[in-house]
Amino acid sequence: MIATIVIASITFVLITLSILFFPKLKVGKFSLSTFWIIALLGACTLLIVGLVPIKEVFKQLTTASSVNPLKIIVLFFSMTVISIYLNEVGFFKYLASVAAKKSGKNQFVLFTVFFVLIAVLTVFTSNDIIILTFTPFLCFFCKHAKINPLPYLVAEFAAANTWSMMLIIGNPTNIYLATSAGITFFKYFKVMALPTLIAGVIEYALLTLLFIKSLRKPMDFDVEEVHIENKFGLEIGLAHLGICLVLLVLSNYLHFAMWLIAFVCATSLVVITTISSIITKKHFNQLTNSIKKLPYELIPFFLSMFVIVIAFNYQGISGKIAGFLGKTDPIWTYGLSSFVVSNLINNIPMSILFSSMCTTKATVFASIVGSNIGAFLTPIGALAGIMFTNLVAHNEAKYSFIDFIKYGAITSIPVISVALLTLWFVL
Numbered sequence: 314m315i316a317t318i319v320i321a322s323i324t325f326v327l328i329t330l331s332i333l334f335f336p337k338l339k340v341g342k343f344s345l346s347t348f349w350i351i352a353l354l355g356a357c358t359l360l361i362v363g364l365v366p367i368k369e370v371f372k373q374l375t376t377a378s379s380v381n382p383l384k385i386i387v388l389f390f391s392m393t394v395i396s397i398y399l400n401e402v403g404f405f406k407y408l409a410s411v412a413a414k415k416s417g418k419n420q421f422v423l424f425t426v427f428f429v430l431i432a433v434l435t436v437f438t439s440n441d442i443i444i445l446t447f448t449p450f451l452c453f454f455c456k457h458a459k460i461n462p463l464p465y466l467v468a469e470f471a472a473a474n475t476w477s478m479m480l481i482i483g484n485p486t487n488i489y490l491a492t493s494a495g496i497t498f499f500k501y502f503k504v505m506a507l508p509t510l511i512a513g514v515i516e517y518a519l520l521t522l523l524f525i526k527s528l529r530k531p532m533d534f535d536v537e538e539v540h541i542e543n544k545f546g547l548e549i550g551l552a553h554l555g556i557c558l559v560l561l562v563l564s565n566y567l568h569f570a571m572w573l574i575a576f577v578c579a580t581s582l583v584v585i586t587t588i589s590s591i592i593t594k595k596h597f598n599q600l601t602n603s604i605k606k607l608p609y610e611l612i613p614f615f616l617s618m619f620v621i622v623i624a625f626n627y628q629g630i631s632g633k634i635a636g637f638l639g640k641t642d643p644i645w646t647y648g649l650s651s652f653v654v655s656n657l658i659n660n661i662p663m664s665i666l667f668s669s670m671c672t673t674k675a676t677v678f679a680s681i682v683g684s685n686i687g688a689f690l691t692p693i694g695a696l697a698g699i700m701f702t703n704l705v706a707h708n709e710a711k712y713s714f715i716d717f718i719k720y721g722a723i724t725s726i727p728v729i730s731v732a733l734l735t736l737w738f739v740l
Contacts, residue, residue: 314628314629314630316481317359317364317365317624317625317628317630318354318367318630319356319580319626320355320358320359320362320364321359321621321625323355323356323588324351324352324354324355324356325657325658325662326619327351327355327535328348328351328487328659329657329658329659329693330657331347331348332348332659333693336348336539336699338350339649345610346610346652347619348610348614348696348699349388349610349611349613349614351619351664352614352617352621353525353613353614353617353622355617356616356617356618356621359620359621359624360620362739363396364430364620364624364627364628365620365623365624365627366627369627370620370623372618372740373593373619373623374380378559380592382489382615382665384492384572385489385492385572385615386486386574386577386611386612386616387572387575387576387616388482388488388492388571388572388576389485389488389611390579390607391572391575391576391578391579391580392439392482392557392575392579393417393439393442393446393581393607393608394423394549394579394582394583394585394603394604394607395490395553395554395557395578396438396442396444396554397568397602397603397606397607398550398582398586398599398600398603399488399547399551399554399670400442400445400603401439401602401603401670402541402543402546402547402550402596402599403539403541403542403543403547403598404432404541404550404551405442405447406429406446406448406450407539407541408429408434409427409447409450409539410539411427411539411708412427412430412535413427413454414427418531418532418533419526419531420460420527420529420530421436421521421528421529422530423532423671424464424465424468424521424524424528425517425521425630427447427465427468427469428468428472428517428520429470430475431443431447431468431472431473432475432476432513433476433482435440435472435473435476435477435479436476436477436479436480436483437480437554437558438483438554439477439482439483439484439485440474440484440685440688440695440697441471441475441484441485441608441696441697441700442472442475443473443639444469444470444511444617444697444700444701444704445575445606445704447473448466448471448701448704448705448706448708449704449708450685451465451466451469452466452704452705452708452709452710453708454589455591455710456708456709456710458529458532458533459478459533459648460530460532461524461527462528462710462712463711463712463716463720464476464520464523464524464527464528466710466712467520467523467524467704467720468517470526470689470698470701471516471520471631471689471724471725471728472513472516472698473516473697474512474596474685474686474688474689474695474697475509475512475513475516475686475689475728475732476509476510477669477685478505478509478512478681478682478685478686479502479503479505479506479509479510480501480502480505481496481498481501481561481571482500482558482561482575483685484684484685485611485627485661485664486660486661486663486664486684486685487501487685488680489661489664489665489668490664490667490668490671490677490680490681490684491635491677491681492571492679493668493671493677494668494671494674495564496674496677497564498561498562498564498565498571499562499563499565500565501708502679504674504736504739505681505730505736506582507676507735507739508682508732508733508735508736508739509732511564511731511732511735512686512728512731512732512735513580514738515727515728515731516728519723519724519727519728521657523666523720523723523724531646535677542596543595543596543599545589546586546589546596546599548723549582549585549586549589550582552577552700553578553579553581553648554583556578557574557575557578557579560574560578561574561583576663583600583604585675586599586600587600591685593683594696597639600720601611603723605734608696611661611696614661615661615665618662618665619665620662621665622662622666622668622669623664624664625669626669626718631666631670632670634670635671635672637649637671637672638676639676642737643675643676643679643681643738644675644676644678644733644736644737645669645674645733645737646679646680647675647676647679647680647683648682648683648729648733648736649683649729649733650683650684650734651663651664651667651679651680651682651683651684651685651687652682652683652687652690652725652729654666654683654687655683655684655687655688655690655694655695656687656690656691656693657693659693659694659695659696659732660684660685660687660688660694660695661695663680663683663687664680667680668680670689675740678736678740679733680738682729682732682736683729684732686725686728686732687725687729689721689724690721690722690725690726691717691718691721692714693716698717702714
């Protein structure tokens with residue numbers, strides 16, 4: 314047991330250090346993220362020294378239950394394909410430009426419109442997609458409008474990682490925790506709708522008060538109009554997203570697994586757009602770019618963390634932690650501990666670990682709240698934070714590591730308190 318804890322702890326510490334100080338490893342012309350390599354080495358070490366049997370890992374990877382990590386990976390990547398494709402055809406950029414144009418010269422209106430737009434799009438896609446899509450746009454817009462980017466960047470990241478709680482597909486952590494507990498799409502929404510809504514409204518009010526002085530300043534910038542050339546691709550992409558969401562809502566009644574529904578929809582989109590591109594000899598790069606931009610490094614990272622959690626379960630460590638957390642109100646102990654642990658080891662390994670300790674619906678939903686809102690306390694809280702800080706630096710926006718933590722603490726602590734209190738009343 315002690316050896317497992319030591320190896321896992323070293324792995325988690327090295328992952329955190331890699332994110333902060335050496336995120337990339339260059340091999341010739343290729344650049345690899347170090348966080349998943351360290352996770353893989355940690356998992357392999359546990360297997361090699363025999364602290365977790367290979368047979369046990371194989372059993373978990375081939376099980377027919379919803380806890381199978383391969384099914385969860387398929388569900389997440391299928392939804393991501395659809396979302397990235399919509400981004401490639403210009404859907405998100407078009408909406409952002411329309412929102413900016415409708416706001417006129419009023420920063421307060423612009424801030425409000427962007428917050429609502431990001432919230433709505435996050436609900437129906439995912440937080441990672443919104444971060445990848447809107448961050449470069451916001452940096453570019455604020456730079457050329459000569460306005461302070463901080464209110465918009467803070468609001469974007471906070472909104473994307475709060476409204477991602479609404480639906481099960483909003484965050485990989487939602488998918489893992491909820492499906493591991495056998496929670497359906499509709500049952501998830503019934504519980505999480507109100508906590509997300511109230512937390513989001515409180516968050517908006519808090520951010521507005523925080524940046525009201527900056528938002529009162531006028532701006533003078535003509536927004537460039539965005540035109541979508543591939544209208545057929547847009548229609549097909551939106552149709553597949555809509556159909557997929559409807560089928561996911563009805564999945565429990567149709568007796569179809571969510572991962573299978575998402576996979577069929579994503580496959581259909583790929584096939585139809587491929588045929589269309591061959592016939593018209595246009596826009597084939599939009600599909601290939603969507604496939605190239607998938608976060609493939611999540612696969613070894615996710616599976617490596619899964620092996621470490623299996624070792625914890627096999628050694629009885631998870632049970633001891635669960636016993637400690639279960640001594641008082643589970644909504645607060647699981648919610649706050651998942652919030653903190655996300656910022657120690659990242660919210661994906663946290664979710665995999667907590668899924669093995671959650672024994673009731675209350676503990677599952679509390680952990681989901683912590684995994685989402687914990688993402689904007691520090692950049693370590695989620696892979697979205699890593700992507701976000703890299704994008705901000707690349708676009709030369711002024712948003713330091715200290716700024717992230719400062720604004721993260723100011724916003725995340727009140728928001729998680731409100732979300733958990735609402736969840737307590739709902740359950």
